[in-house]
Amino acid sequence: MDSPAVESPYELLLTAALLIPTTHYLLGFLVIAIVFLYNFLEIHFLRDLFTGFRGQQVELTFNASSKLYHDVVSKCKILHGRYLSTPWLCSPHLQTLFIHRFGNAPLVNYRRQLLTTADGGTLALDWVIHDDDVKKPTVTVDDALQHDGENPIIIIIPGLSSDSDSAYVKHLAFKMAKRSWNVVVSNHRGCGGVSLTSDWFYHGGWTGDIRTVVKHLHIQYPKAPLFIVGTSIGANMLVFYLGEDGVNVPITGAAAICSPWDPLICDRFLKRGFIQPFYSRALAFGLKRYAYLHKAVISRIGNWEGVEKSRYCRDFDDSAFRILADCKTVDTYYRCGCSSNVVGNVMVPLLCISALDDPICTNEAIPWDECRSNGNVVLATTQHGGHLPFFEGLTANSLWWVRAVDEYFTVLQSSLWSNPKKEVSYGNGKKDGNGIQHHEGTNGIQHHEGTKHTEEDLICGQEKQNAKMD
């Protein structure tokens, strides 16, 4: 039978498609967009919902014979509990954005103390003012220290482009000050509104300023137990310092939060995927702002044209930090800045906290084996939390890691670990004030000599032990 009426099947399909109302199409697109966003932002709301908003168990990694674990960490309830993120921040990206944009930071007042380093650099130490001090008409820094100088002091090392004003730093400072411990934020050079007063800034593998500050506080308050917390790049620097100096650190307890561990792995990670490059750009943006503030010094040391053109973090590292650290290539600079290389040498109780969904300091860089092989280290990892936030509660005004560190330090302080306040010798026994002279005599354009020292500072691994004190 002849059937001339039969149209092309495609035409039929089109006719049928046109019969579907536009609103249905819109609805379809909306669903696709939501599914896309849900995955793109790594949202875990449904997962949290189906597990009854109980959160996920915190995972602890440590050596089976670790005294730190058995004496201290085993008594920390928070580390043996679960972490549940704020339900409306159930994505590492939302968390990270929120801590840096809004932060919900408590009100913290500081009193600033300026410290001059051996090379003429200026460090701003911001001491948290306790509520009862505010009423006093005039208070000096020494008054700001509670009691008789035997009260513990907590030193906070902020992350890249952060200072005492950053939300997460304030969360930690506020919590610690509540215990009436003395809290001091050790701002990086040029951060927190101070100028660079020598031809030197800071980079992620350099420990000079941490050593200076710790030594200064130890000499000033010999009876006060010193605790120290490093966050992000500050955690990398802290682990470096602890690993380099081994038993010669007057620290009672330390915590490394969201450390990059291995900048090379993090660099590769930040180049991958759709969303990571945004972070790399945001980091570069913060670094460039820092560079513009200190153009005179940074343009003298680094490659200013490169700094101005930096779009990604790696570009900035190449144009500024790599040159400061005197490394031939930016990858060499990254390789030498791996704190995972020295975590095995840490001799004081160290708690490390990282989120497995950290969008900047990827979990690929976490040195699981090294942490497991050193009895002085306990590593706590959570499924969620992002880079530094770990918001919890409906109002998102509490950070999980801040509570965890607070409990850990408290248990540590009351345990036998902290009792013997050991004598600390500083390397080759030189008794000069701040001691650390990585780059003296570097005034003017001549920084060849200085960078030679820092190269030693960057030698990976054990050889450092001898190189660090000039």
Ligand SMILES: *[C@@H]1O[C@H](CO)[C@@H](O)[C@H](O)[C@H]1NC(C)=O
């Ligand atoms: C635990 O520490 C001991 C010695 O302190 C070491 O021999 C052992 O290899 C470590 N265990 C792991 C799993 O690294």
